Amino acid sequence: SATPNLSEGALADYETALEANPIVKIAADNGAILLNGSDPVNEWVDEQGARDPGLVPYKEQPQVSRDDYVFNANDSFWMAHATEFLTGDYSPLHGRQETARSPRTRENATVLDDTTASGASGEDGVFSLDELADASLDNVGYTARELREAVVERCGSTAEVTVPPFESEDEEVDGLPGATVDISQACGVLAEWDGVYDLDSKGAALWREFMSRFEYSDLLDAGVLWATPFDPTKPLSTPNGLAPVVAGGQADLILENLARAVQALDAAGFDPDVELGEIQFSLRNGEKIPIHGGGTFDGTTNIVSSSKSWSIRDPKLVESKRESITNHSPLMRVDGESGYPITYGTSFLMALAYGENGPQAKVFLTYGNTEDRNSELYTAVTERFSKKNWRTVAFTPEAVKKDATNTITVKG
Incomplete structure (x- = not known):
């Protein structure tokens, strides 16, 4: 990813500010790096091999390649595997090393590293396409x-x-x-x-x-x-x-x-x-669609939550008044409905396998395939996700042609 290339002096000053400046600390706790833009020490450093001026070159970025699995669940690069860690003299702007992981990261690692017969990867300890799809939505907290x-x-x-x-x-x-x-x-x-x-x-x-x-x-x-x-x-x-x-x-x-x-x-x-399906839902055109999955404190692989900015730009939802029901609780009251109104989290989800006959994949685009609120497709994919009803991807020209619902000819 594009990471600013800061000098050793700039990084040292940032570490000092992180301890002494509460605003810098608050920014860091919310995933942001706050620097003093008036201080020239914080100029981004140009270095040969960088994709663009002022960025960390590719060769200096954390990298790992394995033949079993790697993963990331919105934590730093350090724990891309349950037992083998990626360490080195990397910029802290890439993330911290040797720090506690979120419950979601720990759940992902637990699922992926369990190669016993009772684990998600089955008796052979190797994920099939269906096993991988099921594991991503097993919803254990x-x-x-x-x-x-x-x-x-x-x-x-x-x-x-x-x-x-x-x-x-x-x-x-x-x-x-x-x-x-x-x-x-x-x-x-x-x-x-x-x-x-x-x-x-x-x-x-x-x-x-x-x-x-x-x-x-x-x-x-x-x-x-x-x-x-x-x-x-x-x-x-x-x-x-x-x-x-x-x-x-x-x-x-x-x-x-x-x-x-x-x-x-x-x-x-x-x-x-x-029941979770009664209290956790997505509002689409005023309709409540029950949603499975968990949030930050639950620690599920399938993450769903509510955003203050309403990531789903449903007009009915945007116009609704949202009220927190009580302090220290994600419960809300929206348009007369109480519960957990889900607006972001698992969005595009794909399970993919490469085999002798080419790629096979299952997908969800949970927010929907169209912004046309009058189309039946507006809620169809969210309903599919609610039922864990994966859609099979058409890869070959023959499969795409067979799956086509409409043909549009564009002339330039």
């Missing part, structure tokens, strides 16, 4: 994979949890009241849930609300969520283990956050056992 059983064990001995009022940081968003919350049903729901984010999954929304009470930084190291800290030599398996109860009679944050999850769902009008 990493945080639930690692923590659900321990949370169930923790909540199983407690029927009620008393929580203090939770004040909202935003005056336009409601907080949650102080109350004694019955968590027995919620605990039972999590005990029965398999950790999957499919349409009929009961427990997925509850777990999401539970996890959303934590900060993103809590996902990356030991503290209020994890017991064992991150180890850069074991980035797939650490941090791990559920944080223990704090001694001294302090409130158990795990149980308190589960109670908050029950409160949040109740505020949106849902029970703890609500």
Whole structure:
């Protein structure tokens, strides 16, 4: 990718600013590099071999080639494989090395590296086209994979949890009241849930609300969520283990956050056992299309979420007023509908295999094949994605001709 080629002095100044300047730190936490444009030390350096002036040359960029697998799930280049890491004297603008990975990255690595007979790649440990397609939408959440059983064990001995009022940081968003919350049903729901984010999954929304009470930084190291800290030599398996109860009679944050999850769902009008397909949807022409998949705190391979900028430019959606239902929750109320209105994430998805008879592929273009809101194709592909009904790609001229629905002759 195109990465600015900064001098050693510029990089040293940036590292200093990252520690001393909170604005630079906030930018970095949101995936941006903030430099002082008035300081000539930050001029981009021209170097032979670069694609364009001021960029890092190709030979100096992180690169890896393997015959089993490589992957990236919006983390840095460092962990492109579960057990073999890409290290070197690379610019930090390419990403950081030896840092904790997101739950989504850890789930991708877990799925790809499992070559046992029960893994996604089957008995031979090698992905077929269908196995690869199924794995990309298996919708297992990493945080639930690692923590659900321990949370169930923790909540199983407690029927009620008393929580203090939770004040909202935003005056336009409601907080949650102080109350004694019955968590027995919620605990039972999590005990029965398999950790999957499919349409009929009961427990997925509850777990999401539970996890959303934590900060993103809590996902990356030991503290209020994890017991064992991150180890850069074991980035797939650490941090791990559920944080223990704090001694001294302090409130158990795990149980308190589960109670908050029950409160949040109740505020949106849902029970703890609500099916994901009822609460998570895409609004297309005012129609609710149920959507499977998970978000950042869920840690699924299939990522779906909501954007403040409404990535899907559906007029009905853009005109709708969006309201957060409660603080520290992705729940929203849009056009009278409460839940998780999905607007971005998995968009173009392709599973591809090269065989003796040429390439074979399955695809989704989840946002749709046309901007014509009056066309049946406007919602057709989103509905296909909802049902995990892949479309087979036509590669050969014969297959394209057979699949054609219309022919247009263009004359110049």
